[in-house]
Amino acid sequence: MIAKKMQKYVEGSSVTRAMFEEGKRLAGIYGAENVYDFSLGNPSVEPPKAVKESMIDVLEHVHPNKVHGYMNNAGYEEVREAIAQSLNRKFDTHFDQKNIIMTVGAAGGLNVALKTIIDPGDEVIAFAPYFGEYNNYVANFDGVMVAISPSIPDFQPNLEELKTKITAKTKAVIVNTPNNPTGVIYSEETIQKLADILREKEKEFGTAIYLIADEPYRELAYDGADVPYLTKYYEDTIVGYSYSKSLSLPGERIGYLVIPNEVDDFENVVNAATIATRILGFVNAPSLQQLAVAKCLDQTTDIAIYDENRKLLYNKLKELGFTCAKPEGAFYMWVKSLEEDDSAFVAKAKEFNLLLVPGSAFMCPGYVRIAYCVDKSMIEHSFAAFEKLAESYAEKR
Amino acid sequence: MIAKKMQKYVEGSSVTRAMFEEGKRLAGIYGAENVYDFSLGNPSVEPPKAVKESMIDVLEHVHPNKVHGYMNNAGYEEVREAIAQSLNRKFDTHFDQKNIIMTVGAAGGLNVALKTIIDPGDEVIAFAPYFGEYNNYVANFDGVMVAISPSIPDFQPNLEELKTKITAKTKAVIVNTPNNPTGVIYSEETIQKLADILREKEKEFGTAIYLIADEPYRELAYDGADVPYLTKYYEDTIVGYSYSKSLSLPGERIGYLVIPNEVDDFENVVNAATIATRILGFVNAPSLQQLAVAKCLDQTTDIAIYDENRKLLYNKLKELGFTCAKPEGAFYMWVKSLEEDDSAFVAKAKEFNLLLVPGSAFMCPGYVRIAYCVDKSMIEHSFAAFEKLAESYAEKR
Numbered sequence: 085m086i087a088k089k090m091q092k093y094v095e096g097s098s099v100t101r102a103m104f105e106e107g108k109r110l111a112g113i114y115g116a117e118n119v120y121d122f123s124l125g126n127p128s129v130e131p132p133k134a135v136k137e138s139m140i141d142v143l144e145h146v147h148p149n150k151v152h153g154y155m156n157n158a159g160y161e162e163v164r165e166a167i168a169q170s171l172n173r174k175f176d177t178h179f180d181q182k183n184i185i186m187t188v189g190a191a192g193g194l195n196v197a198l199k200t201i202i203d204p205g206d207e208v209i210a211f212a213p214y215f216g217e218y219n220n221y222v223a224n225f226d227g228v229m230v231a232i233s234p235s236i237p238d239f240q241p242n243l244e245e246l247k248t249k250i251t252a253k254t255k256a257v258i259v260n261t262p263n264n265p266t267g268v269i270y271s272e273e274t275i276q277k278l279a280d281i282l283r284e285k286e287k288e289f290g291t292a293i294y295l296i297a298d299e300p301y302r303e304l305a306y307d308g309a310d311v312p313y314l315t316k317y318y319e320d321t322i323v324g325y326s327y328s329k330s331l332s333l334p335g336e337r338i339g340y341l342v343i344p345n346e347v348d349d350f351e352n353v354v355n356a357a358t359i360a361t362r363i364l365g366f367v368n369a370p371s372l373q374q375l376a377v378a379k380c381l382d383q384t385t386d387i388a389i390y391d392e393n394r395k396l397l398y399n400k401l402k403e404l405g406f407t408c409a410k411p412e413g414a415f416y417m418w419v420k421s422l423e424e425d426d427s428a429f430v431a432k433a434k435e436f437n438l439l440l441v442p443g444s445a446f447m448c449p450g451y452v453r454i455a456y457c458v459d460k461s462m463i464e465h466s467f468a469a470f471e472k473l474a475e476s477y478a479e480k481r
Numbered sequence: 482m483i484a485k486k487m488q489k490y491v492e493g494s495s496v497t498r499a500m501f502e503e504g505k506r507l508a509g510i511y512g513a514e515n516v517y518d519f520s521l522g523n524p525s526v527e528p529p530k531a532v533k534e535s536m537i538d539v540l541e542h543v544h545p546n547k548v549h550g551y552m553n554n555a556g557y558e559e560v561r562e563a564i565a566q567s568l569n570r571k572f573d574t575h576f577d578q579k580n581i582i583m584t585v586g587a588a589g590g591l592n593v594a595l596k597t598i599i600d601p602g603d604e605v606i607a608f609a610p611y612f613g614e615y616n617n618y619v620a621n622f623d624g625v626m627v628a629i630s631p632s633i634p635d636f637q638p639n640l641e642e643l644k645t646k647i648t649a650k651t652k653a654v655i656v657n658t659p660n661n662p663t664g665v666i667y668s669e670e671t672i673q674k675l676a677d678i679l680r681e682k683e684k685e686f687g688t689a690i691y692l693i694a695d696e697p698y699r700e701l702a703y704d705g706a707d708v709p710y711l712t713k714y715y716e717d718t719i720v721g722y723s724y725s726k727s728l729s730l731p732g733e734r735i736g737y738l739v740i741p742n743e744v745d746d747f748e749n750v751v752n753a754a755t756i757a758t759r760i761l762g763f764v765n766a767p768s769l770q771q772l773a774v775a776k777c778l779d780q781t782t783d784i785a786i787y788d789e790n791r792k793l794l795y796n797k798l799k800e801l802g803f804t805c806a807k808p809e810g811a812f813y814m815w816v817k818s819l820e821e822d823d824s825a826f827v828a829k830a831k832e833f834n835l836l837l838v839p840g841s842a843f844m845c846p847g848y849v850r851i852a853y854c855v856d857k858s859m860i861e862h863s864f865a866a867f868e869k870l871a872e873s874y875a876e877k878r
Binding site for chain 1: 483484485486488491494521523524525528532533536537545546548549550551552585586588590591593596597598600603614617618621622688729730731732733734745746749750753755757760761762763764765766769
């Protein structure tokens with residue numbers, strides 16, 4: 085018998101699997117080229133050439149027991165120092181290696197951060213719509229997830245509601261900007277207001293409230309948009325980063341946490357996070373990937389390709405009358421469902437071979453997420469289907 | 482403030498860190514070549530050449546979005562199938578890809594297995610001496626660790642005590658053979674008796690008791706010793722494997738779980754373990770490493786080097802009058818402390834620049850672990866120090 089705690093996950097997963105199987109079934113009937121799968125956030129753009137070159141260079145020139153051996157659970161000192169200095173150059177920060185803990189992707193990093201600070205019953209706040217896995221990560225440590233309702237139509241965090249939801253038990257607030265699923269970037273003004281609220285509430289309750297910045301999409305910002313670096317606005321910030329999107333390495337599970345000196349209880353937080361990396365079973369971030377990304381710190385995948393997809397799809401959806409959040413970053417478009425029930429809308433879209441994700445999966449019903457990290461040609465070929473989808477609702481009215 | 486749950490870990494870690502710092506301090510005073518660090522299980526033998534060749538081959542010839550992209554959370558289907566078939570050839574089993582879940586090393590695999598089956602208050606049994614991290618892994622899921630006292634001097638599992646410790650709450654029994662820290666291999670007779678007891682107790686309590694076989698040292702067996710494959714002796718067995726030692730890849734975090742069809746609640750266990758891989762934040766085992774190890778399934782690092790170290794050290798320690806468990810596998814020697822307090826003995830050893838690990842760290846005071854996965858020359862140079870250590874106790878008598 086599996087754990088009772090796992091039973092609801094297994095039941096829920098059959099729905100996701102059914103959706104995945106349905107996609108394969110459709111591809112079998114209509115041909116893969118006639119099924120428009122916008123459901124996955126799997127990067128379609130290749131990693132920069134420097135990534136492959138760096139990996140081969142490390143394999144050819146560094147002793148294999150160093151490349152593949154154990155190191156400090158927090159990661160190789162020289163890799164952490166290189167990342168710290170790269171951040172300092174980019175954001176005018178003052179980190180060094182002791183502020184960096186290498187992690188098994190951002191998902192690993194978030195779990196390490198939560199293990200470090202969350203006791204059973206502690207509250208963690210996130211702004212809907214948000215990545216549904218946060219619920220599971222917080223549940224891993226018996227924390228209580230508190231969702232703040234969406235701010236429509238700009239999808240900036242709803243700060244008025246935040247004020248009313250922070251309690252003496254609030255241990256962390258998670259923000260994700262550029263945002264999955266909306267593509268929205270939280271403005272500097274928003275961040276400043278958010279920081280002011282958190283500081284005020286820390287004082288009111290005599291607690292530390294950690295701001296956890298989940299930043300896998302940091303480099304995916306378009307039109308020269310600025311993505312504020314949150315440690316500069318709020319002392320108790322922990323940043324979780326991943327190379328999954330910036331270097332198109334999601335399968336490699338490589339990222340890091342930034343824990344600035346200014347963070348409340350700094351020494352204990354760093355020590356506990358290092359220990360959490362070990363005892364959660366990560367032990368350390370994959371070693372070859374640590375050494376490889378350290379050689380590619382100023383590289384990113386070709387963002388222009390996603391940008392082209394973004395404009396193409398956004399313009400078409402607007403032309404067809406869809407309502408979209410302004411897509412400023414990441415590789416997602418957040419579109420208002422043409423009926424109240426987003427799951428019914430997703431089912432309708434599937435009739436036209438369009439695979440979308442319902443907003444309910446992001447704690448925000450009434451919307452759908454379209455992942456445009458796909459081939460441009462698929463987007464172009466999907467236009468007729470989106471048109472039919474829009475028409476099918478026009479007929480109903 | 483860090484979580485209350487983490488505070489004891491942080492306090493405990495300062496002891497370990499002090500030990501590590503002490504090693505560095507000694508190296509600074511006496512020179513690294515005059516400090517004999519037998520404390521770490523970090524493989525000293527290089528990975529087989531095929532490992533590097535396979536990694537480069539994958540990087541050169543497989544599309545980068547495949548090599549580094551997301552796949553099923555359980556791992557690439559073709560990798561899992563190749564591993565299943567390799568196991569079938571070696572052990573006459575009948576696995577296929579659905580029985581294999583790729584994991585972030587054995588530590589990741591054990592956490593996935595425990596998340597899958599353990600609810601708060603469920604009991605997990607292990608046989609002392611055992612790898613102390615098991616305590617932390619079980620605590621991650623609020624399970625209760627039940628230690629069985631050691632069977633001296635053979636260090637086979639104490640099955641008589643096992644019978645008295647299994648309750649209706651026993652959800653799992655962890656075994657680790659070849660064993661860390663003793664180097665002992667559990668005999669086929671032992672395994673058969675263990676299986677009989679578990680079956681009997683399952684019937685008595687009407688429960689399923691999972692046998693979790695932690696097998697990172699499987700290939701490190703000397704003198705042609707046989708290491709029974711546990712799924713063949715007991716139906717409810719889950720195997721956790723790692724390439725950390727067999728291919729000298731501990732930093733890469735690559736391993737797998739085997740969940741045979743015969744396991745109680747098989748479909749749910751496989752689904753839950755796949756979901757646990759995702760929600761614990763592993764997401765999937767590192768992708769390049771999955772593809773690389775699949776090309777090296779019949780390879781192992783050069784075990785003869787460890788074997789030579791083993792004989793060299795064992796013979797010398799016997800000659801000096803130390804009492805050692807018979808070292809049949811892994812790369813550890815388990816030696817009786819020359820005084821009751823193993824921590825005091827470890828401190829005394831340090832006076833001669835010998836760094837050992839106290840048996841208390843493995844729930845078995847009165848012994849120490851010597852890791853001989855080091856350069857042969859270090860072992861040779863350490864003999865004088867071991868001799869002085871033995872003499873220092875002879876004088877006292």
